[in-house]
Amino acid sequence: MYQNLLIWVLLLTAAVVTVSLARRFKVPTLLAYLAIGGILGPHGVHLLAESHEVETFAEFGVVFLMFSIGLEFSLTRLKAMRSLVFGFGGAQVALTTLGTLVVTWFVYEQGWRAGVAVGLSVAMSSTAIVAKMLSDRFDLHSRSGRQTMGTLLFQDIAVIPSLILLPALAQPDESLWLPLIKAMLEVTLVLIVMFWVGSRFLRRIYDFVARYRSDELFVLTTLWIVVGLSWITGRAGLSLALGAFAGGMLVSETVYRHQVEADIRPFRDILLGLFFVTVGMQLNPAFILDNFTHLMAVLLFLTIGKGLVVLLISGVAKNGIDVALRTAAQLAQAGEFGLILIGFSFSLGLITENVFQITLSAMLISMFIAPFLIEGVARFSGQMAKSDWTHKAKAIHDIAVGSFGMQGHVILCGYGRTGQLIGEFLDAEHIPFIALDIDPHQVKRVCPEGCRVLFGHADRSEVLKAAGLLRARAVVIAYPDIQSAERVVRVVRQFCQDIPIVVRAPDDSGLARLRQAGATEVIPEVLEGSLMIAAETLAQLGVPVERAVAQVRSVRAKRYASLREFYRNA
Numbered sequence: 235m236y237q238n239l240l241i242w243v244l245l246l247t248a249a250v251v252t253v254s255l256a257r258r259f260k261v262p263t264l265l266a267y268l269a270i271g272g273i274l275g276p277h278g279v280h281l282l283a284e285s286h287e288v289e290t291f292a293e294f295g296v297v298f299l300m301f302s303i304g305l306e307f308s309l310t311r312l313k314a315m316r317s318l319v320f321g322f323g324g325a326q327v328a329l330t331t332l333g334t335l336v337v338t339w340f341v342y343e344q345g346w347r348a349g350v351a352v353g354l355s356v357a358m359s360s361t362a363i364v365a366k367m368l369s370d371r372f373d374l375h376s377r378s379g380r381q382t383m384g385t386l387l388f389q390d391i392a393v394i395p396s397l398i399l400l401p402a403l404a405q406p407d408e409s410l411w412l413p414l415i416k417a418m419l420e421v422t423l424v425l426i427v428m429f430w431v432g433s434r435f436l437r438r439i440y441d442f443v444a445r446y447r448s449d450e451l452f453v454l455t456t457l458w459i460v461v462g463l464s465w466i467t468g469r470a471g472l473s474l475a476l477g478a479f480a481g482g483m484l485v486s487e488t489v490y491r492h493q494v495e496a497d498i499r500p501f502r503d504i505l506l507g508l509f510f511v512t513v514g515m516q517l518n519p520a521f522i523l524d525n526f527t528h529l530m531a532v533l534l535f536l537t538i539g540k541g542l543v544v545l546l547i548s549g550v551a552k553n554g555i556d557v558a559l560r561t562a563a564q565l566a567q568a569g570e571f572g573l574i575l576i577g578f579s580f581s582l583g584l585i586t587e588n589v590f591q592i593t594l595s596a597m598l599i600s601m602f603i604a605p606f607l608i609e610g611v612a613r614f615s616g617q618m619a620k621s622d623w624t625h626k627a628k629a630i631h632d633i634a635v636g637s638f639g640m641q642g643h644v645i646l647c648g649y650g651r652t653g654q655l656i657g658e659f660l661d662a663e664h665i666p667f668i669a670l671d672i673d674p675h676q677v678k679r680v681c682p683e684g685c686r687v688l689f690g691h692a693d694r695s696e697v698l699k700a701a702g703l704l705r706a707r708a709v710v711i712a713y714p715d716i717q718s719a720e721r722v723v724r725v726v727r728q729f730c731q732d733i734p735i736v737v738r739a740p741d742d743s744g745l746a747r748l749r750q751a752g753a754t755e756v757i758p759e760v761l762e763g764s765l766m767i768a769a770e771t772l773a774q775l776g777v778p779v780e781r782a783v784a785q786v787r788s789v790r791a792k793r794y795a796s797l798r799e800f801y802r803n804a
Contacts (some may be wrong), residue, residue: 244281248274249507262363264570265602267507271514278519293474295505296574300475301460302502303390304482305495315384322381322547323388326565329543330357337535344589347403351579352593354396356536358572359565361386363604368564376672377553378560385544385565393571397473400575404582424470425480428463432484440490453497459485460498506570513573516580517598521591532596537607541566563611567604568597630700636686637668637702645670645706647692647722648713649679652738656712657681668701693721695728708734714759716744720751727752765789 252266274281334353338344344352364386368379398421436459443455459481467477485494522529541562548558576597580590637643644660646653649669660667661682669687671677677689690697692711703709709726711719719737726735734754739745741760748756765786772782 241281245270245274245511253507261605262360262601263507264510265598267510268514268517268598271511272517272519273514275511275515275517277515277517293509295502295507295509297460297464297474297478297505298498298502299506299570300393301478301482301498302495304479304484305486305491305498315380315387318381318384319388319391322551323385325547325550326385326540326543327354327357327389327392329546330540333539333543338589342589344585348579348585348589350403351400351584352576352589354392354400355572355576355579355593356540356568356597358389358393358569358575359386359540360567360569360601360604361390363567363569363601364564364608367605367608376557376560378557378564381548381551381553381557381561382564389569389571393575394473394476394479396575397475397578400579400582400584404584420470421472421476424467424472424476428466428477428480429484432481433487436484437488440485440488444490449497452493456485456494456497457501510570510573513577513594516577516590517594518591521588522595525588525592529592529595529599532592533599536568536596537566537600537603559611559614560608563608566607567600569601572597630690630696633668633670633688633690633697633700636688637700640666640668640686640702641705642707643667643702643705645692645698645701645703645709647709647711647719648738649673649677649681649687650713653710653712654679656710657685661685665707670697670701693718693725695725698722698725699729703729703733706730706733708736711735711737714738714740716740716748719753720744720747723748723751723753761789 248270249267252270253263255261256263256266272278331350331353334356335346335349338349338352339346364382368382398418439455439459443451460478463477463481464474465477467480468474485491544562544565545558548561553561573594576585576590576593579585580587585593642665644665644667646656646660646667646669649657649671650673653669653671657667657669667685669681669685670690670692671687672689672691677687679687681687688701690701692698698709703726709722711722713719716739719739723735723737726733735752737748737753737756739748739756739758742758745756745758769782769786772785773779
């Protein structure tokens with residue numbers, strides 16, 4: 235008992251250290267868990283050994299992940315993105331699987347069943363890595379971002395039929411179609427019953443539990459639903475993940491969706507981390523070193539092959555070369571579900587030990603290099619887009635036409651909630667403005683009469699000049715992307731040395747850089763929010779309102795140069 239406890243202490247210690255390092259160097263934490271398995275596992279220092287208990291806990295990590303995916307699976311969202319999801323995403327998965335099938339079958343002579351198993355595994359991309367990077371780069375709503383997220387959504391959906399197909403492929407040749415048809419009928423029947431019962435009782439269950447206002451009871455109810463539905467599909471001979479996915483979809487249609495998602499996240503992350511530890515335990519470093527050349531060839535085939543597939547689909551979709559390159563880089567790596575499928579295929583005997591090791595190693599390396607590949611291609615495609623005048627001519631023309639005749643106006647970079655509020659203030663003072671945004675939904679918003687909201691990247695000189703920069707009265711950057719804001723400031727200062735530039739920033743981290751670049755004033759959201767909270771707190775504690783507001787004005791007088799005299803006099 236104490237020996238097992240010592241192993242768990244070592245495992246948790248390694249997890250704390252490696253995850254901390256991953257956070258420090260901004261590397262996906264799943265790579266930290268994989269490293270733990272590789273180092274402590276049977277191919278490393280032999281501290282961790284494969285056991286039924288560990289495998290069971292790891293499998294529940296996948297169950298909770300599928301439940302979380304189900305929570306995000308909205309029929310409304312799917313309908314709105316159906317062309318991207320089923321068109322772009324379906325083509326990517328199908329062509330990648332087909333290409334891998336051909337190579338595996340004819341080049342490596344592994345048989346078509348192994349080709350399908352490997353193809354479905356490598357067709358998946360990493361939602362965890364890509365979605366975080368797109369969010370950090372404020373690129374989720376760009377054309378490449380929407381195509382990538384639509385494809386990732388289809389891949390998530392495709393996992394369920396893949397988990398049904400792989401066991402059928404593991405059957406003897408003569409009985410392939412019979413198990414497959416049987417499995418599809420069972421899935422259909424089980425899902426119909428689950429959705430029929432769940433849609434009638436799930437909301438009532440949560441309504442009943444919510445009356446007691448007990449966080450403990452709410453979490454227990456959610457765990458009961460996840461485990462119970464997984465048990466039902468497991469007893470029906472289907473995947474545990476299928477029941478969890480269906481449960482997530484049912485909960486997503488209730489008002490409790492966000493609370494459930496917050497409650498389930500700790501269980502999901504910890505158990506999923508354990509799953510990735512077990513995956514890392516199967517990685518054999520000696521095998522990798524002995525087959526290094528072969529591994530590099532498979533890695534190049536995986537990343538370049540997936541990239542070429544996406545480039546082909548992007549060409550059919552009539553994307554510009556810069557958008558196509560970014561989308562290809564964002565989908566060129568393997569993903570979490572791919573690791574699940576390749577491990578499942580190996581356990582079913584669909585692929586050999588050599589194929590499993592070489593494919594798993596290539597998938598892991600592709601995930602490790604993904605952030606660097608995405609960043610590098612984004613930088614390269616950005617430079618390419620700036621020189622692609624043919625592709626950008628219409629957008630520049632539209633901006634120039636929109637700003638025609640405007641004099642002494644304000645160029646508002648970003649028309650989200652902050653930009654719209656600024657626009658309302660400008661309109662109240664009868665100051666015209668032209669807003670630039672790369673989100674089509676924001677571009678379609680109604681703006682005050684005499685003002686314009688147009689599609690365009692504000693950090694490009696030709697866009698700013700077309701917006702009438704040389705005739706403008708001021709430039710306001712209303713989105714919180716520090717890197718892009720710095721580029722805007724530098725571009726503006728190349729042409730206009732005296733024009734006021736007001737920049738929104740999430741905090742003080744980029745304050746020095748923005749001011750050095752030439753920003754007239756930088757407004758940190760954290761500072762303004764903190765000042766108002768502090769003033770309200772003082773007022774609630776009985777401090778006179780005048781004194782509380784005076785303290786706020788004192789801080790602002792030291793911070794904002796243009797308003798310093800006003801705050802001092804006040």
